[in-house]
Amino acid sequence: MQISELVLDKYKLTENEVNHTMSAYSPMTLKANQFFLKEGDICNYIGFVKEGLLRSYFYDDHANEIITEFYPEGSLVISFDSFNNRVPSRENIKSIVDSELMIIKYEKQKELYEMIPAWNQICKDLADMISQEMIERASRFQTMSATERYRLFCKENPTIRQRATLGHIASYLGIDIATLSRIRKKK
Amino acid sequence: MQISELVLDKYKLTENEVNHTMSAYSPMTLKANQFFLKEGDICNYIGFVKEGLLRSYFYDDHANEIITEFYPEGSLVISFDSFNNRVPSRENIKSIVDSELMIIKYEKQKELYEMIPAWNQICKDLADMISQEMIERASRFQTMSATERYRLFCKENPTIRQRATLGHIASYLGIDIATLSRIRKKK
């Protein structure tokens, strides 16, 4: 999700509003494999990825890590449900490589909602977008083979393909790692 | 989605507000296989299913019907994206059996938003719920076999299981009909 473009282009914030928004955010640096959010905690921050890559995951009954999302540069990192509804997160969010984010605390974000009306629309549209992405994700599982899913993933995410492990991508696509290794091999 | 309970229990509308809401809705009857919404049209109505069953679907590149959702009694029938953003729907919504709905037109619903503040929250929560359901749906494809998906579907939807065809359920679960027939047979 390319939030910066979204905000500046589409919502026509005044210079003042842009400045105010910008100054509400502060930088955060994560080394590889550090948590942005732990399962059970309440998500208190929204983050924008300036540099790096993160992943979101939970554990299934067999304690396997199930990856549900990647956050490359330009993404908005948030557990939407936890952040908005102030409930414990069911997912973990962790950096895959060293990453730089801009973050904003829940309370500050709330202030923005009140001070800058456009933010309400931005938030609504983001929820829409996230929802659309999940619909698309489900329908790809529904209609595409493992090979097709992998090919499309690589086309859409060339930068992730290089930085995430085969295991991460396999988990995200719901494919066994041995199978994905074989899919990769045959061209 | 059990909208009636939601509205009455959780949001504590005044009697006045409930009455106002109720009178904004009007009944709609659909015979089996009638459209509630056609691909390309803008979704102008929200419907609540009082009786019956509907399905939402689109066509893939091979002109196969891909079913993305069922709407049994108590469901809210809507193309969220189309209704809220006034864009053409990418999905069709059609009754499977004779059905009775209560519907409300876009303009009327907008009035409700303005007159009854709680409706904004209801709408936001519904969006959340739909989003959560899609996340759940995707993660089932990601982690469960065809047999497991079917078993769980039947457990969660005993009434749909009886009224939708095997083909409908197979499409929804992303399983070939011959395969689903065999899954059914073995116990």
Add this chain to the structure above:
DNA sequence: ACAATACTTTGACAAAAGTCAAAAAATTAT
């Protein structure tokens, strides 16, 4: 009622995807 249509089952295969275990590569930490 019965023809037409739609749906489901079945057989015989084929292809796709998973399992287990071991080896080979790559990465990381000391």
Add this chain to the structure above:
DNA sequence: ATAATTTTTTGACTTTTGTCAAAGTATTGT
């Protein structure tokens, strides 16, 4: 640098799922 750990690949299967085509069953419309 090199030992330890983590990832990836590979072989030899097994299991799951899909394909095609035909034959049964239901359902529906006139």
